[in-house]
Amino acid sequence: ADWVDADDAENVSEQNLKNHITYLASDDLQGRLAGSLGEKKAAEYIAKEFTKLKLKPFVGKDYIQPFEYSVKLNPHEDGSSVKINARNVLAYLDNKASKTIVIGAHYDHLGLNEHHNSTLMNSEGQIHNGADDNASGVSAVLELARQFSQNKTQEKANYVFALFSGEEDGLMGSKYMADHLPNGAKVDLMINLDMVGRLNKDKDLSVGGVGTSPIFPGYIHQYKPAGINLAIDSSGVGPSDHTSFYLKDIPVLFMFTGTHSDYHKPTDDTDKINFDGVRMITNYIFGLTNALSESEEIPFTKTKMSESKSVPKYKVTLGIMPSYADTKDGLHIDGVTDNRPGSNAGMMAGDVLTKIGKCEIKEVYSYMECLAKVNSGDELPVTVLRDGKEVILKVKF
Ligand SMILES: [Zn+2]
Structure with a gap:
């Protein structure tokens, strides 16, 4: 396609974001369940974008990092678990810099609810397109990959563009990547985008992981676009892939526009995406990342577990x-x-x-x-x- 030449590197193209989300959240991909044919098609689409940008693979000979795990389909019964063969898609932009920044998003979703992660009762067989969760985050990572690889000025960091699978089954892909970094690879910062497609009228953007480096609070406010309201969560542990990197003592940031009534339902569709919002957030990350890449170092701080929104343990349910x-x-x-x-x-x-x-x-x-x-x-x-x-x-x- 000609978009590679058509857009400049400084500016986010809303059309590119729209094209990515529209394709990834189309019925063609059947909800991108980890290990499914739809997931494979999505991975091929992402890899094709990386090829256009002439990015290098981060591990191995191509962009695909295969991994496997098993899922218990009936948690209340014993035994019956299925093996899932899933794949991360990872690209590397080598700027010969001393710092490496991972920008990631998960691209898998719930498929036809085969793994029972839907919040809609009896939704087996319905396509869960996952436009917000998380075609939106993937579109932003692909657009940032385009911007950083076409930027004329030499970046002060190397970039890994990481699209994870198996997130919906428990952060499987990001865990695998964080556990299998290539020899000698050191990650200085991980930025995670999960559900950035529903920026509301008040432009409330939640930013997690802010406590994982003492330099984050200053930067995230300084580079915030006008009009956006930040809801700050300091914890490095949260319900998405940045957690896997935080647990390796890597500073993390997590962008999220919030839950909504279509969350994990077949109605999380492209027509409900706020494209201008995705553009604003992508632009925010572009500026923020550029600035962070120029800082001397990004020190890591452990955050209190109690500040996270992890699920409390309970002994009873209401049904x-x-x-x-x-x-x-x-x-x-x-x-x-x-x-x-x-x-x-x-x-x-x-x-x-x-x-x-x-x-x-x-x-x-x-x-x-x-x-x-x-x-x-x-x-x-x-x-x-x-x-x-x-x-x-x-x-x-
Ligand atoms: Zn999800």
Whole structure:
């Protein structure tokens, strides 16, 4: 294609982002399930873009880094696990610099919900296109690969453009890459983009990993585009691939535009993407990365685990399917499973859960925190909003 010559290196092309997302999130790729034919097609598309840019492979002879893992399809039954043969796609831009920066995003998604990671009940067989999760992040990495490889000025860092598979099954691809860096390779910084396609009207962008280097807070504010509001999370541990690098003592940054009602559902489609938002975020990372590449060093700091939004451990469940809508007025319930504490107490799809006992629920994270305080056998009043009215139900956990 002629876009390689048509655009300049300094500016993000919104058209390129749109083309990448539209293709990766099309029904042709069947939801890009790790190990599937759709995943392979997506990997081939990414590799073709890298070839156009004349990038080198990072490991081995081509861009593909194969790896395998197994998935338990029925977590409640014993045995039955399937082996998944998946592939990362990794390219290297060698600028003969002393620093190396990995810019990554996962390109796999849920396929037809074969691995049961969907948040929509009974969605087996429906294509989960994953336009936001995470064709959006992949489009940004491909565009940054174009910009950095066509930049006339010699960059102050080498770049690895890393598109991971197996993320949806538990950060499998990024773990594999971080565990199998080529001999002598040292990574100074990893930037992860996972779900950057839904920048809202207020332009709220969440940036994770800010506590993993003392120089990050200054940089991320200085290079922030006008109009964007940053929500800062200092933890290096989070629900995406940067975690795999943080755990190797590498400073990380994580860009994320937030959860929404289409999260992990077949309705996460291209028509809901805010392309101008993806452009702004890509442009932000381009400037930020350029600046960070020029800093003397990027020191690493360990962050407190407690600051992360990792899942608290709980002993009981309500048997409800939460919506991941980030509305902050409570936990919206998409579905209720029969014969479980929730349905037994009369909870219904459409209810908004606001309290378990005295513990207040604003979204899915506080829901998990409240649930972690309950013991099996406890009987507690549970408050829901139903048609705008407060209803208190007695739940036996
Ligand atoms: Zn996901």
